[in-house]
Amino acid sequence: MNRRNGNALPTQEATRRPLGLVACRDGATRRPIVSTLEQAGYNVMEAAEGRAAMHLCIDHGERLAVAVLEEGLVALAGRTLIPFVRHYFPSLPVVLLAVGGEAPPAADDERAGFPVLHLPTTGAEVLTRVRSARDALFAV
Numbered sequence: 001m002n003r004r005n006g007n008a009l010p011t012q013e014a015t016r017r018p019l020g021l022v023a024c025r026d027g028a029t030r031r032p033i034v035s036t037l038e039q040a041g042y043n044v045m046e047a048a049e050g051r052a053a054m055h056l057c058i059d060h061g062e063r064l065a066v067a068v069l070e071e072g073l074v075a076l077a078g079r080t081l082i083p084f085v086r087h088y089f090p091s092l093p094v095v096l097l098a099v100g101g102e103a104p105p106a107a108d109d110e111r112a113g114f115p116v117l118h119l120p121t122t123g124a125e126v127l128t129r130v131r132s133a134r135d136a137l138f139a140v
Helices: 012-016 027-039 050-060 081-088 107-111 123-138
Strands: 002-004 007-009 019-023 043-047 064-070 074-076 094-098 116-118
Touching: 019 027, 019 050, 027 043, 027 064, 027 123, 043 050, 050 064, 050 074, 050 081, 064 081, 064 123, 074 081, 081 094, 094 123, 116 123
Parallel strands: 019 043, 019 064, 064 094, 094 116
Antiparallel strands: 002 007
């Protein structure tokens, strides 16, 4: 990273890397997924709540190459993040992160078409689900 006025600026190489988003309330769950994606060549943004993830999608949605979203994260007015992403970013590859035992109500409808990553997981499984999400969008 380059620095100007004490702020980290992305290098030219970093801006060419694909951009990812990992949104999960639990930092201990989120950090290994972020690390796996970074090792695979992604620049990764993190969000610990649905509203923050929604704003990152709004600000960077056209550049996002993948999003790993915890099921049940509330974005706004009691609605989860998944319908928001599905509506406004239909070409964004999404992997759903199932962190609890049972999925929240209506999750079956929301999760349709998205690969689901169940915990505990491995880095290889994260990358497999990311590839599945990308392949599903670009399948002819």
